[in-house]
Amino acid sequence: MTWLADHWPAPSLLAVCALRVPSLFELPLGMLAYLTIVNWLDPSLARRxxxxxxLALMSASYTITFGLIEWAMHTTYAKEDLVLRAISGVLTVLALRRLRPSGAGAPRDALELLAFAASTAALGYLILALYDSVLLYSMGKVGQHVPGAIVAGIVLAASRVAARRLRGRDEVAPAGAGFDTLTGGLSWWLALFLVPALAIRYELGFGSALFAAAAGLLVIGAATAAALFQVYGRLPVPGRATSARHWLLGLVVAGVAGALAAAVGLAVPATHSEIRLLWAAALFILTATLVTAAWDRRSPVVAVPVS
Incomplete structure (x- = not known):
């Protein structure tokens, strides 16, 4: 950058780049990444x-959160950056409304859900690496992120190819109620977490970690309750009580196993808390998926759609 400034015909014009890139591009980058993940899991939800x-509420929530943090870390550019963030908030909504999410539907079995989880983890790492270097003006950190970014890029490409091929299979065994709950819960969580996500994230660093954890657990609890209610209503009426007991016991086993795996992810040393959360989420989904699939296969309880 120093070399570029020394050889640029009018280096003063480069000043517009300083402390402006996040103001314009942080919001569309974050929203597009989130909606991409939603589309991988539930294309119909992404379209809605x-x-x-x-979409406008999401943009407003993120823009207000970014603005409050911008003002808390006050610089001489703060007022200009607030204007740029407001402009970015409006333009981002107008641009994203033109998207036409595509996809055939939610994952139908454990293999398809694992492909989704791998895709999400890889994309999450790439976004965090980009944020930690380019958007925070810490270009000296680029080198340390390159090996991980290469691995994440390979995993992302491979998992999306795998997801496409798995989706092209002609026959897939009906998913059990446990797996149906897991995919439904993830879909509900993505929908409910959409608007408060950034506020909860910044509460970790600029507010109370306990409050952030409570807000996150509230979203998880609401998504879980919605998925349980949804799947219970689709259990076959004959023998529903017996089926429900087996289904719920399997969910408890999967939840405990997933929580233990997530605890391992949270213990991984990392510069940013988001990296540990990413590891925890990926390990939870991996473990819960494998346990749920095994439990459903052991004694299948299939939830049927309500006509």
Whole structure:
């Protein structure tokens, strides 16, 4: 950058780049990444979100959060950056509304869900690496992220190819109620976490970690309750009580195993808390998926759609 400034015909013009890149591009980068993950898991949900007022609420929530942090870390550029963030908030919504999410549907079995989890973890690492270097003006950190970014890029490409091929299979065994709950819970969580996500994230560093954890657990609890209610209503009526007991016991086993795996992820040393959260989430989904699939296979309880 020093070399570029020394050889640029009018180096003063480069000043517009300083402390402006995050103001313009942080919001669209974050929102597009989130909606991409939603589309991988539940294309119908992605289509509903991009065509509804939720997209504007998401932009407003993120823009206000970014603005408050910008003001708390006050610089001489703060007022200008707030204006740029407001402009970015409006333009981002207008641009994302033009998206036409595509996809055939939610994962149908454990292999498809694992491909989704691998894709999400890889994309999450790439976003965090980009944020930690380019968007935070810490270009000296680029080198330390290159090996991980290469691995994440390979995993992302491979998992998306695998997801496409798995989706092309003609026959897939019906998913059990446990697996149906897991995918439904993830879909509900993505929908409910959409608007408060950034506020909860910044509460970790600029507010109370306990409050952030409570807010995150509230979203998880609401998503879990919605998924349980949804799947219970689709259990076959004959023998519903017996089926429900087996289904719920399997969920408890999967939840405990997933929580233990997530605890290992949280213990991994990392510069940023997001990296540990990413590891924890990936290990939870991996473990819960494997346990749920095994439990469903051992004694299948299939939830049937309500006509």
């Amino acid at each position: 979100l991009t065509g509804s007022a939720v």
